[in-house]
Amino acid sequence: MTVTKNGTVNKKKRARYLELADELRSAVLRGDFSGSKAFPTESVLCKNYGVSRFTVREALRTLTQEGLIKRRRGAGTMVQPASARGGTLHQPLSNVGEILQYATDTSISFEKLGPQEVSADIAEMTGMSPTGQWFVFRGARRAESRRRPIALTYAWVHPDLTEAVSRFEDGSPTLFGQIEQFTGRTVNRVTQDIQAVKATEEVAETLGLETADPVLLILRCYFDKNDQLFEISASYHPGDRFTYSMHIEVD
Numbered sequence: 001m002t003v004t005k006n007g008t009v010n011k012k013k014r015a016r017y018l019e020l021a022d023e024l025r026s027a028v029l030r031g032d033f034s035g036s037k038a039f040p041t042e043s044v045l046c047k048n049y050g051v052s053r054f055t056v057r058e059a060l061r062t063l064t065q066e067g068l069i070k071r072r073r074g075a076g077t078m079v080q081p082a083s084a085r086g087g088t089l090h091q092p093l094s095n096v097g098e099i100l101q102y103a104t105d106t107s108i109s110f111e112k113l114g115p116q117e118v119s120a121d122i123a124e125m126t127g128m129s130p131t132g133q134w135f136v137f138r139g140a141r142r143a144e145s146r147r148r149p150i151a152l153t154y155a156w157v158h159p160d161l162t163e164a165v166s167r168f169e170d171g172s173p174t175l176f177g178q179i180e181q182f183t184g185r186t187v188n189r190v191t192q193d194i195q196a197v198k199a200t201e202e203v204a205e206t207l208g209l210e211t212a213d214p215v216l217l218i219l220r221c222y223f224d225k226n227d228q229l230f231e232i233s234a235s236y237h238p239g240d241r242f243t244y245s246m247h248i249e250v251d
Helices: 016-030 042-049 053-065 096-104 120-126 159-166 175-183 201-207
Strands: 069-072 076-079 089-092 106-108 111-116 134-143 151-157 189-198 214-223 229-238 242-245
Touching: 016 042, 016 053, 042 053, 053 069, 120 214, 120 229, 134 159, 151 159, 151 175, 151 201, 159 175, 175 229, 201 229
Parallel strands: 089 242
Antiparallel strands: 069 076, 106 134, 111 134, 134 151, 151 229, 189 214, 214 229
16 A cells, blocks of 8 residues: 555555445445435345445445444345434444545544654553654544544654655645655554543543543554554544444455
C-alpha cells in the first residue's frame, strides 16, 4: 500500500466479498432499500454483481455482523432501522486498507501542537517507552451529513521525521499516509488496542458530551519494516456515533 503524490491510495486487491459488502453498505446507509424497496435476494445480487452465491453470502454475513441487516429463514433480508443501529457510523477496521477506507470516508483537519513527550498514560497503554519530543497533532474527525464529530484524535509523530512533518498538508485523510509519501517509510505493522474510558473535559467539550461520559478509545501504533514505531494515534469515539466491527478470515 502506497500513497501517490496526488494523494491517491494504491491498495492491494481485496477479497471480492469485502468489495461487495462495501457497495451494499453504502447503499444501505444511503437509504436505497428503505420504504417499499425490498433488499435484493441472493439470486438478484449474484446476477446484478456477477458474483457467486458464496461471495454474496459472505458479504451479507459481514453486514449482518455490523448490525446493518437482519436475515431470517423464509423472510429474506431486511435492513435494520436506524433506531436499531443507534444512528452510528458502521465501519469495519481490521487491516491498514480498511483504516484508509475509513479515513477517506470521513474528513479531519489536524491542528499541529507544540513538540512534547508522549503522555505517560498513552505511553503506558502502548507498552513501550517512546522518548524525546514528538510532534503532536489534534483533530476532530467528521462524517458527511453528520453535525457532530465522530471522534477526537491525537497523533504523535516520531522526532526523526522533522522534514516530513514540515511538508504535511492539511486535509489529508491520514498522517501515516503522508509519512509514506514524503519519506518512503511504509507501514509494515499496526497494533490496535480498544477500551472504554471516561471522557476528559477536552474530549467531552469537542464531542458534545458530559465530562466522564464513556467513550471508546482506539489506540494504534504504526511500525515500519524495521519494526520502528513512528506514529501513535489515540481516537476517542462517542459510543452512539461509532460501531467497531471486524471480519476474521480462517486460513
